Amino acid sequence: MFKKVLIAEDHEMGSYSVQKTLEDFNVPKVDYVYYCDDALAKVQKAIRENEPYDLLITDLSFEEDHYKQNIKGGEELIQKVKEIHPSLKVIVFSGEHKSGIIDSLFKDYHINGYVRKARHDSKELKKSIASVFIDEDYLSFDLKKGVKKLNSYEFTAYDITLVSLLSKGVLQKNIPAHLQEKGIKPNSLSSVEKKLNSLKEDLEVTSNEQLVAFCKDIGII
Amino acid sequence: MTEEKSFNEKISEMVSSFKNNEVNTYLAGNDESIWKNLDSKKQSEVYQVIRELLVNMKKHSKADRVVFRFERENNLIRIFYTDNGIGISGDVIYKNGLSSTVFRIESIKGEITFDTKIEKGLKINISFPVF
Numbered sequence: 001m002f003k004k005v006l007i008a009e010d011h012e013m014g015s016y017s018v019q020k021t022l023e024d025f026n027v028p029k030v031d032y033v034y035y036c037d038d039a040l041a042k043v044q045k046a047i048r049e050n051e052p053y054d055l056l057i058t059d060l061s062f063e064e065d066h067y068k069q070n071i072k073g074g075e076e077l078i079q080k081v082k083e084i085h086p087s088l089k090v091i092v093f094s095g096e097h098k099s100g101i102i103d104s105l106f107k108d109y110h111i112n113g114y115v116r117k118a119r120h121d122s123k124e125l126k127k128s129i130a131s132v133f134i135d136e137d138y139l140s141f142d143l144k145k146g147v148k149k150l151n152s153y154e155f156t157a158y159d160i161t162l163v164s165l166l167s168k169g170v171l172q173k174n175i176p177a178h179l180q181e182k183g184i185k186p187n188s189l190s191s192v193e194k195k196l197n198s199l200k201e202d203l204e205v206t207s208n209e210q211l212v213a214f215c216k217d218i219g220i221i
Numbered sequence: 222m223t224e225e226k227s228f229n230e231k232i233s234e235m236v237s238s239f240k241n242n243e244v245n246t247y248l249a250g251n252d253e254s255i256w257k258n259l260d261s262k263k264q265s266e267v268y269q270v271i272r273e274l275l276v277n278m279k280k281h282s283k284a285d286r287v288v289f290r291f292e293r294e295n296n297l298i299r300i301f302y303t304d305n306g307i308g309i310s311g312d313v314i315y316k317n318g319l320s321s322t323v324f325r326i327e328s329i330k331g332e333i334t335f336d337t338k339i340e341k342g343l344k345i346n347i348s349f350p351v352f
């Protein structure tokens with residue numbers, strides 16, 4: 001799990017609940033700040049001391065008060081932070097729900113996860129932390145449809161390999177062995193299951209059989 | 222943030238721009254590695270070809286689903302286009318906008334075949350050498 005996490009969130013209660021969520025993951029070092037300037041300073045200091053953060057969880061909008069800030073919002077913070085620490089993973093936790101803005105966060109700001117402050121956000125945040133930790137981008141479930149609408153559904157070569165194996169009658173539990181044989185990664189059963197589940201969810205089918213039928217139908221396998 | 226988009230991203234964006242409430246667009250295998258070493262002249266021809274196919278689809282096909290699949294074998298790139306529209310009959314191809322598509326593919330020493338004999342819709346297979 002992540003070893004050192006920074007939370008940038010202006011609302012005290014919001015920050016507190018994110019801290020609580022991280023506690024459940026037993027993250028040994030969790031820092032929190034209420035201002036973007038402080039967040040950047042913390043990231044700089046951590047790099048200087050050779051103990052960099054491995055995850056930033058940040059809000060997008062920060063209310064202005066009597067402490068004058070150079071960095072006014074989450075987007076600018078992400079940009080600045082990525083300049084000095086490009087490999088730092090970022091999850092945005094915000095009330096924003098416009099798909100165009102969220103899409104651009106992934107495309108232009110290269111964030112790794114987006115969780116909207118809404119019902120079930122604590123659960124979604126947990127899932128996002130777990131996904132981002134294993135290098136998978138995460139978008140909370142309630143938003144998936146909106147952002148997907150902007151894009152074509154894209155099958156990667158990996159997706160096609162998985163569905164092709166299924167179509168040849170290989171059982172899901174035996175797929176990892178076939179992937180290992182071909183030197184394809186990731187090849188753990190859990191990553192295969194996860195990928196197939198997200199494919200099914202995105203394509204709105206419920207079983208592997210339907211997934212195979214759909215892919216045959218549109219001619220990608 | 223101002224960095225040049227890679228070719229696969231350009232294609233993905235352009236194809237997505239044809240997606241709307243009536244038409245679903247799917248892409249398969251549009252990875253960066255597919256387009257490796259393809260020079261900018263050929264890139265622009267390929268881009269225009271894909272755009273022309275989509276424009277034709279939008280104007281004539283009545284399809285609600287269009288799929289592009291990309292494959293690469295050594296230095297040969299293959300593009301498989303499929304839609305589920307009304308299809309076209311063989312002699313129509315050269316009378317509409319697709320004649321310039323054929324011309325473009327020939328200009329990059331590629332081949333294009335129209336499979337109009339399938340039950341429903343249209344299949345177009347394109348292949349061309351990278352070098």
